Amino acid sequence: MTSPALSTSSSSSDNGSAIAELLQETFALTRRLFLQLQRRPSTLVAGVLQPLIWLVLFGALFSRAPEGLLPGGMSYGRFLGAGVIVFTAFSAALNAGLPVMFDREFGFLNRLLVAPLRSRSSIVLASVIYITTLSLVQSLAIMLTASLLGYGWPGAAGLLLVMVTLLLLGFAVTALSLGLAFALPGHIELIAVIFVANLPLLFASTALAPLSFMPPWLGWLAALNPLTFAIEPIRAAYAGPLDLSSVLLEAPYGSVTGTTCLLVLSLLTAALFLLIRPLLNRKLA
Amino acid sequence: MSLLELDQLEKSYGAVSALNGLSLSVPSGCLYGLLGPNGAGKTTALRILATLLAPDRGRVVVAGVDALQEPRTVRQLMGYVAQEVAIDKILTGRELLALQGDLYHLQRQHRNRRIDQLVDRMSMGDWIDRRCGTYSGGMRRRLDLASGLLHQPQLLVLDEPTVGLDIESRAVIWEVLRDLRDQGTTILLSSHYLEEVEALADRMAIIDAGQVIAEGAPEALKQQLGxxxxxxxxxxxxxxxxxxxxxxxxxxxxxxxxxxxxxxxxxxxxxxxxxxxxxxxxxxxxxxxxxxxxxxxxxxPSLDDVYLQATGRTLMDAELAVAGQRDPKQERRQSMR
Structure with a gap:
């Protein structure tokens, strides 16, 4: 062992710029999450398998729905595809808080907090990078499978819209989940909230059925549900040439265009990050 | 010259007060022992020192730097080895050390060299590339000590470093601590093992009910007792x-x-x-x-006699008195963010 330098550690902070340090710590924390995923891939597999089962079973269930029932004479499988893609990304992002919660509970977070991190947002940032990548990979896997099942594939511009939409929804839900991971007392409570939130949000959206099928009260819920604002642009991207200014949804409160959808998702993301910021600042102070 | 000053620290958890004006001064280059029964406030004091916990009142100064005002500088100066080793079971020991090195912003080459040195020094070569989940308590402790030393801190803080350890791991850790002290690192360790403090410490403080009730070199304390x-x-x-x-x-x-x-x-x-x-x-x-x-x-006279004289009860009795009163759940909640 070399003698411990009395003038602090020899090759650390002083010469390195703040940004380089921030990148180094964020990269190291992100790498840890991906190493975990690589050695315990069940999260990844289950995250693809579940929506796949939805797609196949639900698609089959309504495959004999009368022609012309859905807007634009779309087949049910095609209709459902957009819903399942969004559901995949949504579920993945909803789980973002779990690793953080386990780190809190098992004291690993304390190990991170004892270190002279340049900014403790690197802990949050690593989670966001990890979960965003994971959810995009899972969504792409679902999209590929759906196209193999004959449910189509969006064009290049459409694909871009799909990715942007999923990213926006993913950020918003990740923020929510990370907030919960710091607000709730333990993983049991967090899993309970995830469990309760997951399916009802799916049912009360336009993932499984169009707004016109729903009784007015449910229609209102679905038209306010953030998932709907992600599903409709993706459905449109699958349906044909991209036009963000066209009306995608006849909501009880008025017509909603593609631009409105993206705007709502952006505002939601911004609002949620602002909302959880004081909490994270307090918990990581 | 003292490297570490704890000044009139007070801390309560609800109605329970853990620290009642604890003051401590650790000279530079000293191996300092904090002796006290479970529940005396040792861990709380060390968690405050490690900037994990804010005191209700009081001051912490490390190498002239106020830990409450400049926590990041103090974190850089200090290596902290907690009592409950938090470990990522999926990573290997080497990966965990590399992560630690990146959190302290060591340059990659230097980091890897330090890891090799420490693996060698603590005889971890046989198992460092296995996943941490397979490690015994002694292996985990050695790994944790290594991660506290990776950035060559001026001050090393250890909370009960050998509690529940096998003899071999304890011997390795004691030897490393002595070497470090000889090379100039200041070490503060807490323990409720008399023989550990007796064997290692140059100076010591006895802590009871969140206060220092006796302080000095172990030999001097015993002689004073007469x-x-x-x-x-x-x-x-x-x-x-x-x-x-x-x-x-x-x-x-x-x-x-x-x-x-x-x-x-x-x-x-x-x-x-x-x-x-x-x-x-x-x-x-x-x-x-x-x-x-x-x-x-x-x-x-032994240190136990010193303890008896200072508190009116033996260390063993003090341990037994709190044994039934501790609430592990409560304690975990306190340590959770």
Whole structure:
């Protein structure tokens, strides 16, 4: 062992710029999450398998729905595809808080907090990078499978819209989940909230059925549900040439265009990050 | 010159106060022991020092830097090895050390060199590339000590470093700590093992109920106490009346300071005497009364005696007193963010 330098550690902070340090710590924390995923891939597999089962079973269930029932004479499988893609990304992002919660509970977070991190947002940032990548990979896997099942594939511009939409929804839900991971007392409570939130949000959206099928009260819920604002642009991207200014949804409160959808998702993301910021600042102070 | 100053620290968890004006001064290059029973406030004090916990009142200064105002600088100066080792079971020991090195912003080459050095120094080569989930308690402790040392801190803080460890791991850790001290690192360790503090510490503080109640070099503390300890049995298993009688008989002997009847050890008598010469007088006195001496042993005062003198109870009794009162759930919540 070399003698411990009395003038602090020899090759650390002083010469390195703040940004380089921030990148180094964020990269190291992100790498840890991906190493975990690589050695315990069940999260990844289950995250693809579940929506796949939805797609196949639900698609089959309504495959004999009368022609012309859905807007634009779309087949049910095609209709459902957009819903399942969004559901995949949504579920993945909803789980973002779990690793953080386990780190809190098992004291690993304390190990991170004892270190002279340049900014403790690197802990949050690593989670966001990890979960965003994971959810995009899972969504792409679902999209590929759906196209193999004959449910189509969006064009290049459409694909871009799909990715942007999923990213926006993913950020918003990740923020929510990370907030919960710091607000709730333990993983049991967090899993309970995830469990309760997951399916009802799916049912009360336009993932499984169009707004016109729903009784007015449910229609209102679905038209306010953030998932709907992600599903409709993706459905449109699958349906044909991209036009963000066209009306995608006849909501009880008025017509909603593609631009409105993206705007709502952006505002939601911004609002949620602002909302959880004081909490994270307090918990990581 | 002192490297670390804790000044009048106070901390309460709800109605329970853990620290009641704890003050401590650790000289540079010193291996300093914090001795006290479980629940005395050792861990709370160290968590405050590690910037994990804010005190209600008081000041923490490390190498002239105020830890409450510039926590990041202090974190850089300090290596902290917590009591409950938090480990990522999926990573290998080497990956965990690499992560740690990146959190302290070591350059990659330097980081890897340091890891190799520490793996070698702590004999971790055989298992460092296996996943942490497979490690024994001793391996985890060694790994954790290594991660605390990776960035070559000026001050190393360890909370109960060898609690529940096998002898080999304990020996390795003690040796590393001594070497570090010899090379100039200041070390603060808490322990409720008397022999650990006795074997390692240059200076020590006894902590009870969130306060320092005695402070100094272990040898000096024992000498200050003065006197010899004598354990006397007139029969292998005596009884209360007999023990009382012997006590009254010997209490008046010149040079006897105090006699305590130890019920737990067959009513033997524990005496504090001025020196070896008193023993002869004791034997004489017993012979006059026709009392046999089954056994008579004499020893220098131990740290346990120092503890007894300072708190009025033995360390063992203090441990037993809090043993049933601790609430692990509550304690985990306190340590959770």
């Amino acid at each position: 006197g010899d300890r004598v354990t006397l049995r007139v029969r292998e298993f005596s009884d209360q009346p007999e023990a009382e009688r012997v006590r009254q008989l010997l209490e008046v002997v010149d040079g006897v300071r105090r006699i305590v009847i130890n019920r737990a050890q067959g009513y033997s008598l524990n005496l504090v005497v001025d020196g070896e010469h008193v023993l002869a007088t004791l034997k004489q006195r017993l012979a006059v009364e026709n009392l046999d001496v089954f056994s008579l042993s004499q020893s220098r």
